[in-house]
Amino acid sequence: MMICKEAIEHLHEFLDNELDVGNYSEIKQHIDMCHNCCEKFEFEQALKKIIKDKTPHYKTPQHLLQSIASRWAEMDEEYNRTETPALELKRWRIRGIYDFFTLRPAYVTVAVLLPMTIIGLAAYLSFFRPAEFPPIVKVAAERHDSFVNDNMRLDLVSSDRNEIRRHFENLQRSNLAIDIPEFNGREMKLLGCKNSSLAGEKSAYVGLSGNHNKISLEIVNGSGMNINKLNHELFKGRLYYFGKHKGYNVVLWRHGNTLYSLTSTMNRRDLMRVASESIP
Amino acid sequence: MGESAGREDKTREFESAALEHIDSLFNVGMRMTGNREAAEDLVQETYLKVHRFSHTFKEGSNLKAWLFKILRNTFINTFRKKIREPKEIHYNDAEDLYLFNKIKTVKESDDHLSGGITNVYEFFEDEVTNAINKLPLAFKEVVLYSDIEELSYEEISEIIGCPIGTVKSRLFRARRLLQKSLWNYANERGYLKEK
Structure with missing residues (x-):
């Protein structure tokens, strides 16, 4: 109920x-x-009935009906005129252009975001993708090879050590804290430097020239890079790692948090001597 | 040739069917705009659109609702009006049947008011128009569609683009407001005095 x-x-x-x-x-x-x-x-x-009954009911004025009828006739006429093939083509072309350059927010957003996404993805894949880096000895040797054959462009071509130090100080802002070692040996001459990267770590590259050979020095700050698998040898109280590639000898050592590498055609022992005498 | 003539016949048929509703559209237009000239422009613009977009009308769907929908959109675009439901400050169930309760109270304390309770409607006449016109747009339109044009909830829901539940609640609130307004008119005139 x-x-x-x-x-x-x-x-x-x-x-x-x-x-x-x-x-x-x-x-x-x-x-x-x-x-x-x-x-x-x-x-x-x-x-409910009162509300309907007491609401006046208007009659559509005759002139409005006539006006609508004549506007409809005009529209029909216009439509029939534009229906001829030539005009149809023209209309299509104009519409086509405007359709192409439409400014609808959704399309604009897609037009902006799509390339950005693609570029971003490409950048990520080519720069940040964790990749297997080639062995450090090989990289150092190949870089030295291009230095020897004058194929390397140095950002700062200077023999002034202070200038090079200033150059790398500027680079500190980009996370590259570099301590330029002092070169005691007179036979060593600075050629120039550039910022670089060694096996995925930012590094400072310094081009040196010895008496007869060119020498590459690379400095990586704060690197946790594992070089312990390389052969090593104790020389004058310091542990040197070494390797050979393309006929170049590469000698690496750690000093504090910094990793150094020297590359040259000099034999390993001479390189270790240069390292221990010139770079404290 | 024959096909094109057939299509033309269909268009004519559609056009005359659409024109059958012009009085309803004109009346709603009058109430929504509040003046004759604007209502005429609105209805004319609506029928130009009807003509231009007749191919978008789905055969078998509700023509009257479709026409009102175009009228409504044209109104919103032309007059840059927003049709939003006003926020209700407070509402209690006692306000249902507002007019009925008020009139009943008065009648019970006044012997001069004879006859059935519905007779008191003789007191209102032109006030109905004003009471409807005073409603906020969102309320006014549902009252017009439902009480004047006698459209179904479903048709109204199609026109204003809201679910049927929204149509119901909006319509009931609109009627409550309308009844309050009618009561105020009656009270002002002094025919019905609250004791």
């Missing part, structure tokens, strides 16, 4: 004829029996 509250809840839907047959007849039954609800429903129904 339906209670009054339920009936009143559906009052609007009932009067608006929005109830399905089952609900409708259930409420109808209730209203027929309940005087209170009946009064309310009749009131609301009458009010």
Whole structure:
């Protein structure tokens, strides 16, 4: 049995004829029996009717109908005129251009983001992808090879050590903290320097010239690079790692947190001597 | 040739079907804009769009709702109006059947008001128009669609682009507001005084 509250809840839907047959007849039954609800429903129904009846109903003015009819005729005429093939082609071409250079926000966003994503992905893959680096000895030897054959461009071509030190100090801002070693040996001459990278670590490259040979010095600061697998030898109290590639000898050592490498055609012992005498 | 003539017949048929509803559109246009000139412009613009976009009308769907939808969008675009439901400050169930409860209270304390409770409607006449016109746009339109044009909830939902539940709650709130407004008119006139 339906209670009054339920009936009143559906009052609007009932009067608006929005109830399905089952609900409708259930409420109808209730209203027929309940005087209170009946009064309310009749009131609301009458009010609904009053609202409709007391709202003036306007007749569409004749001139508006005529105006619409004539505008429609104009539009039809225009449409038929533009339907000829030549004009159709022209219209298509204009629309084509505007369609192509559309400024819809969604398209603009895609047009901007897509290249950025592709470039970003390419940059990530080519620079940041963790890759297997070739053995450090090989890298050092090949770089020295291009230095020897004058194929390497040095950013700073100077024999002034202070200038080189200043150069690398500037580079400190880009995480390259370099301590330029002092060269005691007179036979050693600075040729220039550049910032570089050695086996994935930023490094400072210094080109030197000895009496008869060119020598490459690379300095990597704070490198945790593992060189322990290389052969090593104790010379004058310092442990040197060494290797050979393309006929160049490479000697590496650690000093504090810094990794040094010297590369030259000189034999290993001479390189270690240069290292121990010239670079404290 | 025959096919093209057939299509033309179909277009004519569609156009005359669309024009059958022009009085309804004009009346809603009058209420929404508040003046005759603007209503005429609005209806004309609407029918130009109807003509231009007649091919987008899906055969078998509700033509009247489609027309009202175009009218509504044209209104919003032309008058840069936003049709948003006003936030309700507070609402309690006692406000349902507002007018009924008020009138019943008055009747019970005044013997001069004879006859059935619905007779008191003789007191309102032109106020109905003003009461509707005073409603916020979002309420006004649902009252017009439902009470004047007698469209179904589903049709209204299609026109205003809201779910049926929203149509219902908005319509019921609109009617409540309308009843309050009608009561104020009756009270102002002094025919019905609250004791």
